[in-house]
Amino acid sequence: MPVDVGALSQAEPVDRLGGPMVPTRYEVVSRHQETADSVTLALMPVDAPIADPTPGQFTMLYTFGVGEIPISVSGCPQREGALLHTIRGVGATSRALCALEPGAVVGVRGPFGVGWDVSAAEGSDVLIVAGGIGLAPLRPVIREVLTHRDRFGRVAILIGARTPGELLYTEQIAQWRSVPDVHVDVTVDAATRGWSGNVGLITMLLDPLPVTATAASVFLCGPEVMIRVTSRNLVDAGTDPDRIFVSLERNMHCAIRQCGHCQLGPLFVCADGPVVTWTAAGPLLAVRRW
Amino acid sequence: MNTITIRDLLAEQAVLHDLPAADLDLIAGCARNQYFTPGAFLAREDTDANQFFVIREGKVALEMHSPTGSLLMETLGRGELVGWSWLFEPYRWVFDVEVVAPTRAIVIDSACLRDKCDADAEFGYRLMKRFARVIADRLQTTRVRLLDLYGGGNAR
Numbered sequence: 001m002p003v004d005v006g007a008l009s010q011a012e013p014v015d016r017l018g019g020p021m022v023p024t025r026y027e028v029v030s031r032h033q034e035t036a037d038s039v040t041l042a043l044m045p046v047d048a049p050i051a052d053p054t055p056g057q058f059t060m061l062y063t064f065g066v067g068e069i070p071i072s073v074s075g076c077p078q079r080e081g082a083l084l085h086t087i088r089g090v091g092a093t094s095r096a097l098c099a100l101e102p103g104a105v106v107g108v109r110g111p112f113g114v115g116w117d118v119s120a121a122e123g124s125d126v127l128i129v130a131g132g133i134g135l136a137p138l139r140p141v142i143r144e145v146l147t148h149r150d151r152f153g154r155v156a157i158l159i160g161a162r163t164p165g166e167l168l169y170t171e172q173i174a175q176w177r178s179v180p181d182v183h184v185d186v187t188v189d190a191a192t193r194g195w196s197g198n199v200g201l202i203t204m205l206l207d208p209l210p211v212t213a214t215a216a217s218v219f220l221c222g223p224e225v226m227i228r229v230t231s232r233n234l235v236d237a238g239t240d241p242d243r244i245f246v247s248l249e250r251n252m253h254c255a256i257r258q259c260g261h262c263q264l265g266p267l268f269v270c271a272d273g274p275v276v277t278w279t280a281a282g283p284l285l286a287v288r289r290w
Numbered sequence: 291m292n293t294i295t296i297r298d299l300l301a302e303q304a305v306l307h308d309l310p311a312a313d314l315d316l317i318a319g320c321a322r323n324q325y326f327t328p329g330a331f332l333a334r335e336d337t338d339a340n341q342f343f344v345i346r347e348g349k350v351a352l353e354m355h356s357p358t359g360s361l362l363m364e365t366l367g368r369g370e371l372v373g374w375s376w377l378f379e380p381y382r383w384v385f386d387v388e389v390v391a392p393t394r395a396i397v398i399d400s401a402c403l404r405d406k407c408d409a410d411a412e413f414g415y416r417l418m419k420r421f422a423r424v425i426a427d428r429l430q431t432t433r434v435r436l437l438d439l440y441g442g443g444n445a446r
Contacts, residue, residue, distance in 0.1 A: 067446065069446045090446075091446040092446070093446050094446060131439065131440060132439070132440035133440075160440070161440060162438070162440040162441060166440065187365075189435045189438070189439075189440065190362075190435075191362050192359075192361075192362060193353075193359055193360050193362055195362065196390065196391075197365075198349070198365045198367070199351070199362055199363065199364050199365045200364045200365060200366075200431065200435070201431040201434055201435055203431060204367075204431070207304075207369065208304075208368065208369065222439070222440075223439040223440060225434065225437060225439055226439055229434065251446075
């Protein structure tokens with residue numbers, strides 16, 4: 001989504017005064033309604049900007065007077081001209097963020113965490129599997145891979161959503177489909193007549209697998225159950241669990257490895273993740289109750 | 291010139307490919323290859339389940355009709371087996387199966403195959419295990435879909 005950055009682009013990054021817990025002011029410069037309950041906000045710094053995020057990292061977005069939540073970066077300013085976040089309104093803070101209009105000011109902390117190592121996939125097949133709002137943190141990966149298409153082997157993008165109406169980035173999905181030599185497939189859990197795509201669980205898109213299982217790097221984000229069933233299917237098909245990268249969602253609060261809200265076993269997901277390999281995540285997600 | 295037989299096509303299908311050669315021969319004796327255009331129906335709800343299908347290419351939709359129009363439940367594509375109503379009395383389809391993309395399918399005469407299963411119980415058992423696996427997989431994915439995975443999330 002190109003954004004008119006205007007005068008706001010002139011600010012230079014500086015060391016954060018007050019440390020990583022102090023938010024920086026950003027202005028909402030555009031708002032795009034993605035679905036009935038999801039919007040993409042483009043943000044530009046009012047003060048000095050935060051450091052450039054990498055795909056897969058997240059920021060803490062603060063709606064003044066309401067609260068602060070972790071939101072994955074869905075577009076990096078160095079690529080998109082603004083900091084993009086796609087937010088689904090499911091709670092008080094996320095709904096307040098979704099309701100913001102251009103001109104509103106929010107607080108931003110970050111970027112935090114470990115993102116997707118796209119360069120590690122160079123030379124291999126790439127399989128990107130996204131479920132629901134999980135497509136948001138994978139959008140920068142898709143952009144990166146398609147920008148440098150010649151660096152990768154076969155490329156497949158598989159997307160699952162609840163219904164056709166809850167599918168994110170429909171215009172971009174159409175663009176991705178038009179890229180030669182890229183396999184894009186979508187399935188929804190439920191649809192009415194008129195939907196010409198697939199209906200069924202996202203694992204249906206893995207059979208037959210559109211990449212070579214043993215030669216693939218996988219980027220996977222979505223609900224935890226989806227991550228589990230998809231990763232297990234891929235490992236059964238021969239994919240190296242060290243090459244399956246999953247993004248974990250946990251209840252990040254401080255985002256700096258202090259409060260422990262996001263702990264998953266030995267991992268502080270805010271700092272050791274959110275992106276980890278299936279080798280690391282698999283045993284932790286198999287624990288029935290922490 | 292090599293001629294591709296219906297048995298060759300059966301052997302290419304993941305659901306059947308590792309059956310013994312004699313089993314594939316038995317199935318091939320009840321099978322034919324057919325092309326279907328979008329809008330055609332492979333099956334209609336509450337009609338006799340005289341055949342079932344293995345999709346070679348294309349896509350079909352499982353539907354149930356209602357007064358306000360058909361309800362779309364699931365789509366099935368390449369390599370999928372369509373139909374198990376022929377296995378159980380009263381041998382009637384439970385759902386509509388509509389072709390939604392140009393489709394090539396292996397069509398198998400169900401009465402013919404049932405007779406062969408009855409005549410050779412070991413063959414029938416091997417075949418039933420394949421069908422049971424498909425039914426179990428569909429049940430499991432349906433259960434996961436019932437969880438409404440994409441509807442939840444961190445409610446902050």
